[in-house]
Amino acid sequence: MSVDVLLGLQWGDEGKGKIVDVLTPNYDVVARFQGGPNAGHTIEFDGKKFVLHTIPSGIFNKKTINLIGNGVIIDPQILQNEIRHLQESGTDVLSNLFVSRKAHLILPSHRVMDAASEQQKGVGKIGSTLKGIGPTYTDKVSRNGLRVGDICSGSFKQSYEDLKKRHFEFIKLSGFDHKAHFIDGLDFDSYEQKWMNSLKKLVDMQQVDSEYFINKLINKKKRVLAEGAQGSLLDIDFGSYPFVTSSSTTIAGVFSGLGIAPNKIRNVIGIFKAYCTRVGSGPFPTELFDNTGALLREKGREFGSTTGRPRRCGWLDLPSLEYAIMLNGVTELVMMKADVMDELEEIKVATAYKVKDNEIDYVPFEACSENMEPVYESLPGWNNSISNFADVHDIPANFEKYIQYIEGKVKVPVTVVSTGPDRRQTWFRKDNPLV
Ligand code: GDP
Ligand code: IMO
Ligand code: MG
Numbered sequence: 001m002s003v004d005v006l007l008g009l010q011w012g013d014e015g016k017g018k019i020v021d022v023l024t025p026n027y028d029v030v031a032r033f034q035g036g037p038n039a040g041h042t043i044e045f046d047g048k049k050f051v052l053h054t055i056p057s058g059i060f061n062k063k064t065i066n067l068i069g070n071g072v073i074i075d076p077q078i079l080q081n082e083i084r085h086l087q088e089s090g091t092d093v094l095s096n097l098f099v100s101r102k103a104h105l106i107l108p109s110h111r112v113m114d115a116a117s118e119q120q121k122g123v124g125k126i127g128s129t130l131k132g133i134g135p136t137y138t139d140k141v142s143r144n145g146l147r148v149g150d151i152c153s154g155s156f157k158q159s160y161e162d163l164k165k166r167h168f169e170f171i172k173l174s175g176f177d178h179k180a181h182f183i184d185g186l187d188f189d190s191y192e193q194k195w196m197n198s199l200k201k202l203v204d205m206q207q208v209d210s211e212y213f214i215n216k217l218i219n220k221k222k223r224v225l226a227e228g229a230q231g232s233l234l235d236i237d238f239g240s241y242p243f244v245t246s247s248s249t250t251i252a253g254v255f256s257g258l259g260i261a262p263n264k265i266r267n268v269i270g271i272f273k274a275y276c277t278r279v280g281s282g283p284f285p286t287e288l289f290d291n292t293g294a295l296l297r298e299k300g301r302e303f304g305s306t307t308g309r310p311r312r313c314g315w316l317d318l319p320s321l322e323y324a325i326m327l328n329g330v331t332e333l334v335m336m337k338a339d340v341m342d343e344l345e346e347i348k349v350a351t352a353y354k355v356k357d358n359e360i361d362y363v364p365f366e367a368c369s370e371n372m373e374p375v376y377e378s379l380p381g382w383n384n385s386i387s388n389f390a391d392v393h394d395i396p397a398n399f400e401k402y403i404q405y406i407e408g409k410v411k412v413p414v415t416v417v418s419t420g421p422d423r424r425q426t427w428f429r430k431d432n433p434l435v
Helices: 016-026 076-088 108-124 133-141 156-173 188-204 210-219 252-258 291-299 318-328 397-410
Strands: 003-008 029-032 041-045 048-052 065-068 097-100 206-208 224-227 265-273 276-278 312-314 332-336 346-355 358-360 373-380 414-418 426-428
Touching: 003 016, 016 041, 016 224, 016 265, 016 332, 016 414, 016 426, 029 210, 048 076, 065 210, 076 188, 097 210, 108 133, 108 156, 108 188, 206 210, 210 224, 210 252, 265 318, 291 312, 318 346, 318 397, 332 397, 346 397, 373 397, 397 414
Parallel strands: 003 224, 003 265, 029 065, 029 224, 065 097, 097 206, 265 332, 332 414
Antiparallel strands: 041 048, 276 312, 346 358, 346 373, 414 426
C-alpha cells in the first residue's frame, strides 16, 4: 500500500496546498483527483507566494511527478496562465507535469452557463467561483462533455461548436445577456480566441492514460500522495446540498478520479483549521458575526485565494469534523492556523447542536444555520504567539491542551500542526508516521 490521501475536512481552504508542499519530499508522485480551477492552493516559501488552481502542489520539488487525474476538470486558459506564472518565477513546470487524457475540458460557454445559472437562482445562489465547474461536471455526467484526449480528433471542432450551441440555447432561455458578461475582463469572442490558443499548448503537454500511468508507478513501489481540492462539507453527496461543489471531495473521489483501488490506500490525512471558514452561501452553524469573526478574518487573511471574496469565519464545529472523519476514514489529522487565535482569551468549540429543543451531535439532513444552535464548550486561550517557536516542546501548555482536547473528542491523532503560512512554520508532533 503506497498511496496516502490528503483532503480537507471543512468547507475548503484548510491549507491543503501548504501541507502537500511540505510533505512532497516524502513522495514520488502528487496527484490531483477532482475539482478544477475553483481550487486555490497557497504555498509560501523563501519569501515567495504561489496560488495553484489546477497544478498539483508537489510542483516545487524537482524529483516529484505531478499528475492531473481524470477526475479533474481543466480550463486550458487558466492552466496556461498558471504555467506561465510559475515559469516566470523560475519553476520547471512541464517536465514533471502529466495530464490525464480523460480529464474533461471547461469551455468558455460553461463559464457563461455558470453565471447564467447563478443569476437565475437569485438569492438562492450557490456562491459559485464562476469557473464553470457545475456545468462542466453536468456535461460529463450527461455524456456530452469533451476531454483532453478528444482535442486531436478530427471531429473536435464540430463537437465543440455543437456543445457551445446547446449552451447558448440554455443561456438564451434563461434570459442571461452573455454579451454584457465578461470572462476575465474579456468579451466572449476575445476570450474564446485566447482559450483556443491555450488548447494548442495543452496538446503539447505530456498526456497520459492516467489510470495505467499511476498504477504502474504504484506497482513499482513509488509513493503517491493524492491531493484533494475543496473540502468534505462541499461534497456533492455529503455536503450541505445544494450549497456544494459538483465533485466527490471525499475519499470516494480518489478511486474514480485516479483509477486507484481502495486497497492501495495507506494513510488518510485529514486537514482542518483550528476554527472554521466558508466562502459562498450555505449553512454555517458556528459562524461569528461579531468582532471575533472579524479578527479571525483579518488576522487569518481569510479572503478567497481564487476569487478574493471575504470568507465567513466561526468557531470549530466538532460534529461536522467527526462527520468528515467518518466519511473519509481519516487516520491522522493536520491542524492549521491556530496562530490566528493567539490573542483570544477564550476559545469556543461546538460539540453539539440544539435543533427544536433537542440536542444532537450529528449533522442532520436539514442542515440550516437558523435551526441549528451550536452548543459550545469553552477553553482558555494560550495568550502567546505560537508562530515562531523553535521547538515543538516550547509550545504553550494551553495550546497543547487545545490539541489534546480535539484529539480526545474525535479519537484521531493530530500529527502535524501548522502555525503560519510558510513551509517552515510546521511542526511534526511525536510518533508521526509521516516522517
Ligand atoms: P487550500 O485551498 O486548502 O490550499 O487553502 P488556501 O490556500 O485557499 O487557504 C489557506 C490560507 O491560509 C493561505 O493564505 C495560506 O497561506 C494560509 N495558511 C496556511 N497555513 C497557515 C497557518 O498555519 N497559519 C496562518 N496564519 N496561515 C496559514
Ligand atoms: P480549495 O481547493 C473554498 C465553494 C464556492 C461555492 C461552492 C460551489 O481552495 O479549498 P463552485 O465554483 O465549485 O461551483 O462553487 O463551493 N468552493 C470553495 N470554497 N475552497 C475551495 O477550493 C472551493 N471550491 C469551491 O465558494 O460556495
Ligand atoms: Mg483554497
